[in-house]
Amino acid sequence: MEKQQYLTKNQQIVLDLVEKSSEPLKAYSILFNVQKKGLKAPLQVYRALDKLVEIGKIHKIESRNAFVACKNSNCVVSNATAFSICESCEKVTEINNSKLSKYLANFQDNSGMKYSKYNLEFFGLCKKCKNK
Amino acid sequence: MEKQQYLTKNQQIVLDLVEKSSEPLKAYSILFNVQKKGLKAPLQVYRALDKLVEIGKIHKIESRNAFVACKNSNCVVSNATAFSICESCEKVTEINNSKLSKYLANFQDNSGMKYSKYNLEFFGLCKKCKNK
DNA sequence: AACAGTATGTAATAATATAACATTCGAATG
DNA sequence: CATTCGAATGTTATATTATTACATACTGTT
Ligand SMILES: [Zn+2]
Ligand SMILES: [Zn+2]
Ligand SMILES: [Zn+2]
Ligand SMILES: [Zn+2]
Numbered sequence: 001m002e003k004q005q006y007l008t009k010n011q012q013i014v015l016d017l018v019e020k021s022s023e024p025l026k027a028y029s030i031l032f033n034v035q036k037k038g039l040k041a042p043l044q045v046y047r048a049l050d051k052l053v054e055i056g057k058i059h060k061i062e063s064r065n066a067f068v069a070c071k072n073s074n075c076v077v078s079n080a081t082a083f084s085i086c087e088s089c090e091k092v093t094e095i096n097n098s099k100l101s102k103y104l105a106n107f108q109d110n111s112g113m114k115y116s117k118y119n120l121e122f123f124g125l126c127k128k129c130k131n132k
Numbered sequence: 133m134e135k136q137q138y139l140t141k142n143q144q145i146v147l148d149l150v151e152k153s154s155e156p157l158k159a160y161s162i163l164f165n166v167q168k169k170g171l172k173a174p175l176q177v178y179r180a181l182d183k184l185v186e187i188g189k190i191h192k193i194e195s196r197n198a199f200v201a202c203k204n205s206n207c208v209v210s211n212a213t214a215f216s217i218c219e220s221c222e223k224v225t226e227i228n229n230s231k232l233s234k235y236l237a238n239f240q241d242n243s244g245m246k247y248s249k250y251n252l253e254f255f256g257l258c259k260k261c262k263n264k
Numbered sequence: 265a266a267c268a269g270t271a272t273g274t275a276a277t278a279a280t281a282t283a284a285c286a287t288t289c290g291a292a293t294g
Numbered sequence: 295c296a297t298t299c300g301a302a303t304g305t306t307a308t309a310t311t312a313t314t315a316c317a318t319a320c321t322g323t324t
Contacts, residue, residue: 028311062194086245113256121250122249126244159279
């Protein structure tokens with residue numbers, strides 16, 4: 001059984017916002033949006049984000065410095081993430097493909113390094129933008 | 133035949149520095165190091181970096197906001213990059229594995245999106261750090 | 265109650281990156 | 295050679311992203 005994670009007030013406020021959003025949110029946009037809820041300083045947001053990323057409730061899109069809620073049943077495997085990113089409209093989708101995740105989780109090369117985590121970002125044009 | 137890329141003075145200065153480095157370099161560390169060569173402002177460095185990334189001479193390690201020289205014969209496929217990153221010593225290695233790149237270049241899901249580019253970052257402990 | 269670990273609040277500052285605009289360079293053309 | 299045009303440069307200012315430092319408060323355990 002997975003350990004239940006109780007979120008603190010700040011963490012819950014930030015998570016709610018990120019989950020409601022249809023697009024990746026940037027830290028300072030989050031800050032702006034939660035100021036009416038009492039989170040006044042960047043650090044309060046960053047600390048909540050750090051924790052939420054750590055427990056897999058949200059992910060950071062590294063190439064965009066933005067955050068999205070996890071769409072894979074709270075990513076039991078938050079250490080194995082893959083996203084598709086439209087370079088035109090910036091739509092981001094979390095990829096949930098068991099073949100891909102199996103392939104990457106088992107990937108080994110001759111470096112002698114044991115990988116415990118990965119993050120993959122695909123770029124291209126989404127259906128909509130392709131047909132413009 | 134591939135189009136020859138002539139680098140400008142600023143681009144060459146930045147590239148030389150990144151190629152000499154055994155570790156990923158951050159933009160402002162690059163700036164500091166090339167100031168004696170006349171590049172005084174952040175933008176001069178960022179512009180050179182942008183161009184070098186565009187033509188595949190260097191890559192950006194997104195999770196670290198740092199830059200490394202390409203190790204794959206100037207990445208004919210600079211739009212298909214994979215790295216291993218040691219979370220202890222921060223050593224970064226560009227992965228050159230044709231099976232992996234073939235697998236990812238051909239990856240498709242049911243989103244209808246055609247991927248033209250990807251970046252993959254593996255995390256773990258390098259040989260050295262594992263044995264400590 | 266004492267303690268340890270985690271979370272919070274707050275201010276200041278560091279680190280990363282871009283906007284705006286004037287100027288210069290360099291290849292291509294006529 | 296003179297003109298043109300796109301790319302690159304120089305410079306200043308500013309925007310955006312993220313962390314340091316330190317004091318305080320909350321939570322569960324002994
Ligand atoms: Zn997820
Ligand atoms: Zn799109
Ligand atoms: Zn490369
Ligand atoms: Zn290491």
